[in-house]
Amino acid sequence: MKRPGMLQPDPAVFIRANLPISTVPSIPEICLHTAGPASGLWRLAGRGEADPPPYWAYPWAGGAVLARHLLDRPEMVTGRRVHDLGAGSGLVAIAAAKAGAATVTAIDIDANAIAAIGLNAAINGVNIVALAADIIEDQPPATDLLVVGDLFYDPSLALRVMAFLRRCQASGVEVLIGDPERAHLPQGELNRIATHSVADFGGSTGGGAVQAGVFALSGKVEGEIMPGGQAATA
Template structure:
């Protein structure tokens, strides 16, 4: 697994000092350290070309819709081993833990996200194993029953890589759930919508603005088989 990102040596301390704890809009059961206008995220790590943007510092609609869905349908995760791909703040991983998952792993390429996930998990009294890695070119993860992925279809090249990984996971017997507010590169023709929820999206242009986001599973088509 390839690690990525450059962590500030005091990332956890910075997050605690500069990103206040607040409930997630439309998901008051979950509290997160969330960035505001005066958080000064640029001070946490160098903003070089190789540094991932600090997506982890905000709640996005894809993660929010998955979290809302899992909390409302706990039977989907109860007793299962869950992996949250591109976990960011850990929102979906936390929801899975609260819903009764047997084990939860959170994966993100940004090591500062891993620091945030640890803090957010503690706030919400759940246990999450967090890993800084890029796993989408790797074999399907072992000891995983359900893979959840929110907000990873914002870039065309990334979307292709993610879908190829999700198909490999499906072939390996891992159930896949996707959360997304139907961004441009979401391959909807390859997906089956199973739920829609109104959630807030940081990317909607106004803090707390509600959008209709969907929860999707992979649709089966013989043309997509390897």
């Protein structure tokens, strides 16, 4: 919770001063401003020291697996418009830009993440449009590919995200999801297309390697009644 009366530092200045630039584990092509034990992120967020760290300050497994996959398979993004939903540090957006995307838009609800994305894009020499917004109740964006990493950590958010992704798919937008199979990932509605070993700062491993997947939306919805009266489940 934000502490009343606290003077909020300028996010770009704070990130430059307190989050050193380091290579992303398993993705040596990309460097990010990444938090460490002495970064004091609670000062930037205006919250207490015991509060959980913000998502944008670390490369999480879902974003890392998508970034690795796009860099290994540049044909998936070359010449295409790409939107990164819940972009955090901008890792996936940066990978898409490096892989040859025509345009890349990174979207996050955290204004500090937007500042981090701008700084991280600059140190990697790519151009990214960073947008502070919650778009998952809106109409699908005008894009060719929507990439989504690490947005299935909360049950209510997972439901909202999947509804939005289904609307995007129906409008002709390709969707790719990166996730280390967290509890609320609806695997019965997804097709796994790749697996990579990546570090996960958001998991119990504390930055250790996990097997994370890249998923596409399937044609079925969990709980949907199929011909013959059977429910489509995982």
